[in-house]
Amino acid sequence: MSAVVQVMDDDVVLLRAHGVRKSFGPVTVLDGVDLTLRAGRVDGLIGRNGAGKSTLVNVLTGRLPADEIELEVGGRRVDAHGPADALAAGIVAVPQELVMPMDMTVVEVVTFGAEPRRFGVLDLRRASREVRALFESMGLDIDPHARVSDLPVSWQRVVMVAQALHRRARVLILDEPTAAMNAEDCTRVLDVVRKVRNRGLAVLYISHRFDEVEDVCDRVTAMADGSVIDVLEAGEVTHARLVAAITGSDEPAQRGERRPGTVRADSPVLRMKAVTAPRVDEVDLVVRPGEIVGLAGLPGSGIGEVFQLISGRARLDEGSIHVGERAVTSPRRAGRLGIELLPASRADASLPGEPVLENLGLPALRRLSGALGFTTVPRLRRGVADVVRRLSLAPVVERRMWQLSGGNQQRVLVGAKLLAEPRFLLLEDPTVGVDVAARAELHQLLWSLADGGMGLVVGSSDVDELRELCDRIVAMRRGRIVAEWPAGGVTEQELLTAVTGSGVGKAAGTGTQKEG
Template sequence: MEDRRPLLELTGATVRFGADTAIDAVDFRLFPGEVHSLMGENGAGKSTLIKAITGALPLDEGVLTLDGERVHFSSPQDAQRAGISTVYQEIDLLPNVSVAENIALGREPRRLGVIDWRTMRADARAVLADLGLDIDPASLLGTHSLAVQQLVAIARAISTDVKVLVLDEPTSSLDVDEVAELFRVVRDLTRRGVAVLFVSHFIDQVYELCDRVTVLRDGRLVGEYLTKELLRIELVQAMLGRTAASLDAKTRAEVDPSTPREPYLSARGVAVGTGIRDADVDMIEGEVLGVAGLLGSGRTELARAITGADRVSAGIIRIAGREQPGMHPRRAMTLGVVYSSENRRTEGIIADLSVLDNITLALQAEEGVFRRIRPERRRELAMSWVEALDIRPPDLDRPAGTLSGGNQQKLLLARLLALSPRVLVLDEPTRGIDVGAKVEVQNLVGELADNGLSVMFISAELEEVLRVGNRVTILRDGRIVDTLPSSMLTVDTLLALVARPEEIDG
């Protein structure tokens, strides 16, 4: 493989943001027919490198070649026309139009000057079939799950004459079967000669799918390796610049059942449509309640129901012993119940606002329009959370959207913690962040519980749920199957509980 010419190559790539150097003299290459992983901690420069390749950011220094010819992309559209397609972690599609329209967006087939809807839907159906998706191309994208929307984004990317496919955390919203289907499609593309750049924080997936790994750290190239020749512990150490032993997360101890405590928040018989039905939940101060279930099991619906984000169709929610009929987010926030959505982009970080504004946003909303927090007090409060959570870089005026995924997650936590909550509901708080930042968030959650908060921790990673939670609530098909101490469970027994019997047999 080394004797072949790379399909895409970056030489001496440097990108600066003012005085900050995001990537510094990085060399990177992609060979035709290979899957190449780009690895590194949040803030290592992965996203910047991807944006430089795909025309979203200009190079300050360095050369980009495609098919042996020097190229310069002034926009992502230029890169797409040259055969470079990208699917980002945060889905960038239009939920209010059809699946077919999203796939064909900007290149709609036309006949006699108007859109040829029949051809558009036929083309969409064909590319969806390549992904193993049997959905109506005429259906609205927003009516489908995040997982299906992610696959539609990939269908859009491969619907052109693609030479290079960039997948930025494509599996973060997919279940096991959908990941396997995606990998099948990726392998099929590589057999056709497509070069695939695969960015993921799931190391197991990298070793299953990728031929080669490039590691970045602090914006610089650490090295390029053949996956089969690199031990996993060596990969982690290359990414972090320190030993893997420094990454041990603290396992939560079981709460002593001999000293029962009244829950600060309890739900009985709660239902939201068909997403969650007849759910009973007790959230106890000083405890982390892990929530485990497969995609579509009702994890997010449960979180949104008990925090007032979605109106319940049945059941009772009590906070501090008092029933709360018709609960809504503002009421929940007033009572000390706050919620962090799994979708950081649309329901979390406001990318164009500063770190300062993002941290103090909810606090100012609680104070009201006519009780403005003094500017010096806002900066003092925001900086205290930046320091407490080690948000990097510690620049209050920096746009939040320029932070790494891990630091954006810390920023969301800072916003919620500034409200002095009693109950913290976290939906996938470590999705799409690197192994080091993940352990930091896990340990922070444990420290918050130790300081008296009641935390709900939802994750698709069963091992993480067991490590972080004192108890684990198990969901299947919109119903709570059981709630057990984490000490009574292993990953295998938990998997058996969250899966349907036929899935275990298969």
């Protein structure tokens, strides 16, 4: 097991990339980037969406060829650099969107691709010993034989980190590792990052959460427009300096102001009445035209199930869901009634290998088809052109989805939903992995949709986002609605109290608490 628990010498340069350049046609996305990663250090990488962070990671991991690069790993020059070369050199990335077979066990995932074998087949006993020893060396208590699907999302990410260690990673790249996690899960992941650092690996930590960057990183590199614009050493990493590094100002990004009076007194655009289903218990929810309702809750609270029910993807046991006077009974019926769902996983909502234009147009085919099923092509073209203009997507329309930053991917996905001309929009964690500026732009877009009379429900793990974005916030726990407030009438502490179940009934303000 020495290969798994090996500790490397501190302060040794494990990766040096010099003069990295990459263009897509006339657009330069990396312009002479230099990056040095040392053993036993966590280097942060920050920047607005579109700064070039994702492209740099794709180059380092061999998924994307650079136009120019000088790359050394462990002091050795690397010339050929595809995914297999990167893995052989010890460069492993854990992406923001986890892609792994959820029906496999932990030991199967951790050893995948490097399984100990005996007589040509998996030596499960040896594999279990190796994985258990790996977890014990990091102070983790994870059952190697547990199903990945049964683990909380934070442990799933830890499993992927363990897979990297089992593959003898020397350089570990973590892309938004705590996206869509609550505070407890974030703490768990950050603890693992520190343990990985203490093993002597070089860690590249990409995040828009500046409090985490300040907490865990030894040095931070800031990027903008495909270039490195600042490097902050350990003693310089403060929240104010991080903001200044990517904005040019030490003032926090300004939040958008919501115009008052946009919620209409019309009949509800959506009504859930006494809805009961697996992991959902007698939920009542009303959304009016022009209203943005936020759903707050921990993993397992039932929010995901509510989204599935509203979009017709799950069946009710009891109760009803209506848009206007018509019941939601299936995904097809929900689509015809104007309900669109944007899931938290971008991979589930997009075609990563296809161009932006195809990702924009395909979801609209159903809504823009004539009676015989033929698309009204001029109408679709006009719609695509309008969305491209409205969301400022012109610079990226020829690129493939996987080549875009997280913020640009999210703008494309929102645009695709708008082409379907919805009356009602469901969004799960719409700004996960999105920088401050792009988040403000998305909020402005959602406010403009509400101003136009659309009803929206937003589920988010970000308490501050719900308080900023929504007209009303509904807290869920164990499948039930336990509290409700106007967005300006709830503090962060009150909201967290409601969703965790501590001190129920003690929340102040103008909201209502329910027994849960």
